[in-house]
Amino acid sequence: MTLTVLLLNACVAFTGFYIISKIYHSSLFNSYRLRSSVIGILAGALGLFLMYNAVEANDMVRVDLRHLPLVLLAFYGARFPLFIATLVIASTRFLFGMTEQAVIAFIATFIVSIGMLWIHRLLRERLFLQSIFLNVWALFIISIAVYINMGWSTAYVSLVLSIWMIGMLVGLLSSILTIDLEQTTRRAIEYKQSSERDHLTGLYNRRVWDRYTASIGQENRTYNVLALDIDHFKHVNDTYGHGNGDLVLQQFANILKVETRAHDTVARIGGEEFVILMYDLTPEKVDKVANRIRERIAAELFHLNDFPPIQITTSVGVAHGTSLPIKRMVDLADSALYQAKHEGRNQVVVSTYDTPQPIMT
Known part of the structure; x- marks a missing residue:
């Protein structure tokens, strides 16, 4: 029993x-x-x-x-x-x-x-x-x-x-x-x-970025898209090798993780191309955030294998708007990034929904 x-x-x-x-x-x-x-x-x-x-x-x-x-x-x-x-x-x-x-x-x-x-x-x-x-x-x-x-x-x-x-x-x-x-x-x-996740940096990849942002613009909420590009990254690969280029990308991504909030969405969508989604920041505040990231990148020593540490810079294009489709915001951010590159690199350009012409800071 x-x-x-x-x-x-x-x-x-x-x-x-x-x-x-x-x-x-x-x-x-x-x-x-x-x-x-x-x-x-x-x-x-x-x-x-x-x-x-x-x-x-x-x-x-x-x-x-x-x-x-x-x-x-x-x-x-x-x-x-x-x-x-x-x-x-x-x-x-x-x-x-x-x-x-x-x-x-x-x-x-x-x-x-x-x-x-x-x-x-x-x-x-x-x-x-x-x-x-x-x-x-x-x-x-x-x-x-x-x-x-x-x-x-x-x-x-x-x-x-x-x-x-x-x-x-x-x-x-x-x-x-x-x-x-x-x-x-x-x-x-x-x-x-x-x-x-992007296999190299651990950030979200393009597929997840597209999925997470698909419905943005349908609600009355202010948001910002930051498009970042490493300046002269081809020179880094050509000079130090693609393995060291990968190390630079990893360290760059780690800085983005540290300098953004937990609820911000950070993704790598191309070779040296990164995007960040930030909600509820005014143009002035997002400009400060973008410049803080840019300055941190410029001040950082990027460690390589078999080479001395190097320094790099980044250009940042920012799109600020409310209830704007994500595709339009990404286009605005890319246009602002192009202007930052054209104006000499290592700078931030902010484009707002109400201001068709980008405003360089």
Whole structure:
């Protein structure tokens, strides 16, 4: 009977593992805190269910697989959900009576979770070994807690052997499922990034730029498009080689990442051509931002392989407008960039929606 109940609980736990793992990897919740809370509560509810279907060793001692949801959360290193689930599982043990056994179970649950975090920190890159150790640690603490409650007896040995057999079996199966989900998710993220990101600089590519900006102009909102081009970049490639030209592009892109806001869209759309989308800046402010970027580029030392560091400059064309189609804005930015090049390079030209003629700064 004990073995049958534990097997049924294992099946429920296995299903819960799958559901929680899918939620953990989903983009259903925009808020990290909300998603973590939902995961923690679900894991705690799963632990509570397993407690309700526990094996009663005697009138006072109940044994179950409540530790399994904690193993899953520890495997992911999900500290906040793990804390919530631990608190739920440990506290709800008192629903079955305010006894000494409940106090021991409460303490044991927190010891299990704390030890799991330490194991995760040590073995986070060795997924299968980490999962095995998480299960072994939980079963070890559970065995000690049961021993404190029951003492050494034939019943204790029989119960603990059943717990270890079922616990390790379910732990192994759940580990395989969790690792498979984790690796599948990692590959999906890598594929998504490779399709959206420029392979050299890590910035968005032209396809993503076109997709993100497709609907711009349909809302009454002011925005700016900055078109940037590295001055005399062909000379860099011809003099130092294309490998060093790639290094210059990477360092140039890193500066753009640092000098723009988190919600700005930065993309590489050609060899040495970059674009930036910025919302809600006046012509004066966007002019300051563009010049700050230009000055930072001019002051930077770009490190090369087998050559001394070099300095480069950039020309920037800016289009400023409201409710203007993105294609028109890009054309305005390109025209302003062309004028900056024509006027001597290393400068910013701003073109506004209300001013047909570009204004050089």
